[in-house]
Amino acid sequence: MNVPDDLLYTESHEWIKREGDKIRVGITDHAQAELTDVVFVELPKIDRQANAKEPIAVVESVKAASDIYAPVKGKVVDANKALESNPALINTDPFGEGWLFELQFENEADLKSLKDAAAYKAQIG
Amino acid sequence: MSDNAEKSTALYDEHVRLGARVIPFGGWKMPVQYAGIVQEHHAVRNAAGMFDISHMGQFIAEGSGAAAWLNRMLTNNVDKLEAGSGQYTLLLNDKGGIIDDLIIYRVGPERFFLVVNASRTEEDLAWLNRHRPAEVSLHNRSDQYGGVAIQGPKTEELFAKLLGAPGKLPARNQILDTEINGVPISIARTGYTGEDGVEVFFPAKQAATFWNHVLDVGKPLGLVPCGLGARDTLRLEMCYPLNGSDLSPEHNPIEAGLGFFVDLTKPDFVGKEVVARAKAEGPAQKLAPFRMEGKGPPPRPHYAVLKDGQRIGEVTSGTLSPSLNYGIGMAYLSPENAKIGSKIEIEIRGQKFPAQIEKKPLYKKT
Secondary structure, three states: OOOOOOOEEOOOOEEEEEEOOEEEEEEOHHHHHHHOOEEEEEOOOOOOEEOOOOEEEEEEEOOOEEEEEOOOOEEEEEEOOHHHHOOOHHHHOOOOOOOOEEEEEOOHHHHHHOEOHHHHHHHHO | OOHHHOEEOOOHHHHHHOOOEEEEEOOEEEEEEOOOHHHHHHHHHHOEEEEEOOOOEEEEEEOOOHHHHHHHHEOOOHHHOOOOEEEEEEEEOOOOOEEEEEEEEEEEOOEEEEEEOHHHHHHHHHHHHHOOOOOOEEEEOOOOEEEEEEEOOOHHHHHHHHOOOOOOOOOOOEEEEEEEOOEEEEEEOOOOOOOOEEEEEEEHHHHHHHHHHHHHHHHHHOEEEEOHHHHHHHHHHOOOOOEOOOEOOOOOOOOOOOHHHOOOOOOOOOOHHHHHHHHHHOOOOEEEEEEEOOOOOOOOOOOEEEEOOEEEEEEEEEEEOOOOOOEEEEEEEOOOOOOOOOEEEEEEOOEEEEEEEOOOOOOOOO
16 A cells, blocks of 8 residues: 655544645545545535544545545645546545645644654554 | 354355455345445446345245245235246235345245345244244255355356356246256346346355356456445446335335235235225325436435425435446435425535436436
8 A cells, every 4th residue: 555655644544745834635545445436525615714633525435425534723725626526536646636625734733743654554554 | 233243154255355345234244345336336237247145044935835825924926936936025014014025936836935135034034933834834044055146248148158058047037956067056037236147046065166166257258246335336226125224114015116016916915904005095105216416425325305495304225326427316205205307405414415306217228
């Protein structure tokens, strides 16, 4: 399973890429493989506030709907509209074209609570 | 039910070896998917797929008066069955509610083979035994039998190879005893997908031998192992009801749209009075298929169904249809709301999404 070294991770299988004062968030290769065929994505509204671990998006496979959580407290500043017409991007390119949303984080210190690649690798075995 | 209380079918090790994701279902550990639900779904619509159905229950009823007794216990007419043929039928309670839906095959003048839902096996047995005359014996053979459903347009071609000659498959709803690769089998031309196909039963001990042989022979034809996930999307496109979701003791066969499988001309059967009344007066509710309109999340069981903002029912089955690429489902609604073309809304995470009642089946082969 692909776990890029330059990203941060959550226990709930989101990946986080820091870009200045915001983070880009998606779900991991492991998560997309577990979910399989993603058929629908509900994206968060731009400008909405979110607390850490608050569900703000939904990824649906044929069989189930799964909540996606804000990794840290912040404000949603962008969402990947391409997923609305092509949700399968999450399966084909989870760390690239399949990104979900961007969050402007409130406290830089909050990022310290996230896992590094080694810790996430250990979690998924 | 806790994890360790769940049973494994005789094919469990094969599922694990093939990388299946296993889930609890009706008291069994069953594969929900191997490569993926959508891929498996399309394999069945375009080539062939093989499903483990060993979890389903098998009974043998026999003895003098077996036919007459089963005709009182079941809704369809057993007298219409010649030896070697089967029919879809329903087991009702005294109030006309559906205990189970099953297939009954006549395998001898007074000998019958019943295939019932896994989760209802014990309940069916108890109910049948309570009404069983002494001359008729009823045996639960579920542990001795393994079973697979092989479904898809390539079924005939596959069995021409498996049986060594074309044209040896039984006709629709017929059952035939034969042998493949040294495994004694009963093949029935039945299924739950809307495609041509068979359901095959064999001794549980030889389940893996049979399964692997069919996978080997079928592979060049595009046959893949399929899990319960694809089984569910395939059956829902056809509007075949699922016991426990679409069928329950709270609903009678007329409400479930299964009047075709009830013979009201029979002198008597358990639940007849209620069913006859529902048929004469019209059912209070009808199981109606619907499709989502426009873009939106797929409908799922227990989502609320609304009309003009008022709750009018709930989704019993729902999914994204891999063949149609939109959301589909079924719900019990008043006859007025259940009319074809009727506009409804499905509530999903607090938002309303438009849907429309459709004719069944939702998917038609072109």
